Amino acid sequence: MSQEDSARLSLPLLAAGQAQKEWWHNEALTLLDIAVQAAVEDIDRDAPPSAPAPGQCWIVGSAPTGAWAGHAGAIAGWTAGGWRFVAPRAGWRAHHRASGKDAVYDGTAWELGVVRAARVLVEGTQVLGARGSAITVPSGGTTIDVECRAVLETILIAMRKHGLIAS
Incomplete structure (x- = not known):
């Protein structure tokens, strides 16, 4: 990553005179593709799947192993270039495909199917x-x-x- 990342999504920012700008730009787009309107296959999974398809995403569990080690709670997305991880921020949502429910990150953990409202x-x-x-x-x-x-x-x-x- 570049020395300057965006404040909310930690996307790599381009710098004046930077070499290979297309790589940095494509990396930012890939991370956006994972984080924006997120839809995940599974939640709280610790081990990466054996045969992911490009574009599939998972929410990493609290004790990740293998390629996911060190990315607890992150959204893991499989891309043509391998795994990419996006650390969530409080208030982020991800649609859980299997249940049809939304998961919301409360700043500490993902909550599946919890709806908070005043009315x-x-x-x-x-x-x-x-x-x-x-x-x-x-x-x-x-x-x-x-x-x-x-x-x-x-x-x-x-x-x-x-x-x-x-x-």
């Missing part, structure tokens, strides 16, 4: 928001409807299980 909208209508306060199961009263109470308790249990209200 969820479906066609412009809010369907989920912040967690509500706890709701107690009904008890006492002058008229007791056992079936109604059982249904209410089932609903409250489901809402607690899904995190919609506090326990």
